[in-house]
Amino acid sequence: MTKEIWINLPVKDINKAVTFFTKMGFTLNERNPVTETMASFFIGEKKMVLMLFRDDVLSGFSGSNIADTSKGNEVLFSIDAESPQEVDEMLLKAENAGGTIYAKGGEKDGWMYGGGFIDLDGHRWSLLHMDFSKMPGQ
Numbered sequence: 001m002t003k004e005i006w007i008n009l010p011v012k013d014i015n016k017a018v019t020f021f022t023k024m025g026f027t028l029n030e031r032n033p034v035t036e037t038m039a040s041f042f043i044g045e046k047k048m049v050l051m052l053f054r055d056d057v058l059s060g061f062s063g064s065n066i067a068d069t070s071k072g073n074e075v076l077f078s079i080d081a082e083s084p085q086e087v088d089e090m091l092l093k094a095e096n097a098g099g100t101i102y103a104k105g106g107e108k109d110g111w112m113y114g115g116g117f118i119d120l121d122g123h124r125w126s127l128l129h130m131d132f133s134k135m136p137g138q
Helices: 015-024 055-062 086-098
Strands: 004-009 039-045 048-054 076-080 100-108 112-118 124-130
Touching: 004 015, 004 055, 015 039, 015 048, 048 055, 086 100, 086 112, 086 124, 100 124
Parallel strands: 004 048, 076 124
Antiparallel strands: 039 048, 100 112, 112 124
16 A cells, blocks of 8 residues: 655756755755755645655666656646645745746636746646635536
8 A cells, every 4th residue: 555655856956956945945854864866855734755866866766868847847746825825925935946937826717826836957836726615616
């Protein structure tokens, strides 16, 4: 039975990635030391594990080349936000940490508010607040 799922991401520079995700408010996983080749964070209340590996290390144990994020997405990560204000705050944190905003915060379909950023290594992250009480058909 599955106990946990870990997100494993390739990064070019561990120290820059650690600084970025620390500024985003992710919690450094103290059980795993930060080394030249890896670092670990917890995301959210459920403490989803984010493992950062230097490109060559992840390529080595995944048996695959690292995707070129300048040419396309390998995955889109979505983070639940408590409010539209939290979406905007996280977007500002991402921008201040050196990330790029690909979608400014905004309302969609009258019941969702979201936006998105790109981290230092080109991975895309979506932030979304959903007010199910305003969802059509409810």
